Amino acid sequence: MTTYLLRSVAPLGGEPVDVLLADGVVAAIGPDAGARAGEATVVEGEGLVLLPGLVDLHTHLREPGREDAETIRSGTRAAAAGGFTAVHAMANTTPTQDTAGVVEQVWRLGRDAGWADVHPVGAVSVGLAGEHLAELGAMASSAARVRVFSDDGKCVHDPVLMRRALEYVKAFDGVIAQHAQEPRLTDGAQMHEGVVSSEIGLAGWPAVAEEAIIARDVLLAEHVGSRLHVCHLSTAGSVEIIRWAKSRGIDVTAEVTPHHLVLTDELARGYDPVFKVNPPLRTAEDVEAVRAGLADGTIDIVATDHAPHTREDKDCEWAAAAFGMTGLETALAVVQETMVDTGRLTWADVARVLSAAPAAIGRVEGQGRPIAVGEPGNLVLVDPSARRTVEPAEQATASGNSPFRGRELPGRVVATFLRGRATVLNGVLQDDADGSRRAAGRGVGA
Numbered sequence: 001m002t003t004y005l006l007r008s009v010a011p012l013g014g015e016p017v018d019v020l021l022a023d024g025v026v027a028a029i030g031p032d033a034g035a036r037a038g039e040a041t042v043v044e045g046e047g048l049v050l051l052p053g054l055v056d057l058h059t060h061l062r063e064p065g066r067e068d069a070e071t072i073r074s075g076t077r078a079a080a081a082g083g084f085t086a087v088h089a090m091a092n093t094t095p096t097q098d099t100a101g102v103v104e105q106v107w108r109l110g111r112d113a114g115w116a117d118v119h120p121v122g123a124v125s126v127g128l129a130g131e132h133l134a135e136l137g138a139m140a141s142s143a144a145r146v147r148v149f150s151d152d153g154k155c156v157h158d159p160v161l162m163r164r165a166l167e168y169v170k171a172f173d174g175v176i177a178q179h180a181q182e183p184r185l186t187d188g189a190q191m192h193e194g195v196v197s198s199e200i201g202l203a204g205w206p207a208v209a210e211e212a213i214i215a216r217d218v219l220l221a222e223h224v225g226s227r228l229h230v231c232h233l234s235t236a237g238s239v240e241i242i243r244w245a246k247s248r249g250i251d252v253t254a255e256v257t258p259h260h261l262v263l264t265d266e267l268a269r270g271y272d273p274v275f276k277v278n279p280p281l282r283t284a285e286d287v288e289a290v291r292a293g294l295a296d297g298t299i300d301i302v303a304t305d306h307a308p309h310t311r312e313d314k315d316c317e318w319a320a321a322a323f324g325m326t327g328l329e330t331a332l333a334v335v336q337e338t339m340v341d342t343g344r345l346t347w348a349d350v351a352r353v354l355s356a357a358p359a360a361i362g363r364v365e366g367q368g369r370p371i372a373v374g375e376p377g378n379l380v381l382v383d384p385s386a387r388r389t390v391e392p393a394e395q396a397t398a399s400g401n402s403p404f405r406g407r408e409l410p411g412r413v414v415a416t417f418l419r420g421r422a423t424v425l426n427g428v429l430q431d432d433a434d435g436s437r438r439a440a441g442r443g444v445g446a
């Protein structure tokens with residue numbers, strides 16, 4: 001196994017030091033690292049920030065069932081390119097990830113691909129139909145060790161089913177990740193309900209459809225004494241409810257997506273379905289509220305909700321298009337632009353919201369760890385001074401539905417290490433050496 005000497009890198013944006021990666025772990029930090037480097041491959045790290053490998057709690061890999069949009073391999077290559085060393089693969093596949101057999105298959109395909117650890121999310125209900133609980137216990141005790149359960153794409157709207165799920169997962173320290181969308185209030189909805197939806201004539205998805213479910217679920221979580229996680233929170237009112245729930249001591253965590261940190265419903269005016277997503281892009285006031293919530297810790301993590309879709313499902317009229325946008329390869333850049341470059345989060349905070357906290361919520365071992373001697377070599381090296389223009393054709397994801405296409409974003413992933421092995425080096429995915437390699441992000445000097 002190759003040994004790497006990361007020379008003069010800044011862990012969590014702090015003072016530059018040398019870091020030695022050997023035998024899959026952080027073997028030395030500081031003057032000792034150079035002395036023990038021997039034949040190590042040297043990575044010049046001047047000006048680069050070293051973070052723990054990123055952990056995504058919310059990824060759609062589409063395999064099994066929609067391999068035309070993404071496969072476990074293409075999706076985890078995109079993850080590596082974006083600096084991730086672990087992803088949670090959502091359950092809305094075909095067949096649904098609602099049995100031990102299916103989650104084990106997804107887990108095994110992820111392990112065999114080798115680009116990032118894949119932790120399958122188990123469905124809450126059989127077939128995501130919202131009627132009968134899936135075999136949560138069997139998925140938890142399977143080889144995939146499932147701890148996160150979600151019907152994402154659909155809301156667990158029946159309060160009795162939600163209550164039973166919350167009670168059931170307590171036995172194995174699981175968590176229910178809720179896609180908060182009251183279906184009766186969003187029938188036929190196409191975008192955020194507000195000024196823009198009424199001006200352009202698209203059916204609205206009101207903020208209250210999200211907030212009503214979150215309010216109900218934090219109360220249910222309190223009642224049964226269980227753990228709740230709220231997926232892709234998107235409104236100012238949702239931030240207020242989570243803040244209130246935490247102040248009462250309710251065991252709830254929440255995520256925001258990169259796109260909800262920066263994009264607004266104004267983008268729907270062009271009727272480009274690349275901006276069609278669930279929950280919908282909201283208003284500038286909501287964007288400010290989710291940034292403030294992330295900055296003050298009300299929102300625990302950033303999760304991508306990477307949702308690849310084929311051209312047929314996206315390049316059509318707005319009403320017919322699928323909901324969702326890709327995000328693994330732009331997440332860190334968007335967080336840098338909206339939160340770090342604006343002074344609202346430090347790099348140490350970024351390590352928390354994109355690595356340590358999602359690993360803790362998912363009960364993932366060996367990820368999201370401090371950068372310290374003896375810890376697994378799951379790391380990402382970032383150049384915050386680079387700039388790049390997002391080009392879907394240069395991305396590793398098999399789908400082209402990035403809402404940031406053509407947009408310039410800061411930062412570049414220079415290297416990603418999975419247990420000491422480089423999955424990305426010098427901005428290039430490490431699968432072949434024939435010049436046809438795709439850059440992991442076009443940046444200065446890439």
Ligand SMILES: NC(=O)N[C@@H](CC(=O)O)C(=O)O
Nearest residue numbers: 060152153277278307323324
């Ligand atoms: N976010 C989306 O708009 N779409 C997701 C489902 C989901 O996250 O709800 C998908 O699977 O495509």
Ligand SMILES: [Zn+2]
Nearest residue numbers: 152153179231
């Ligand atoms: Zn969802």
Ligand SMILES: [Zn+2]
Nearest residue numbers: 090152153305
């Ligand atoms: Zn999702």
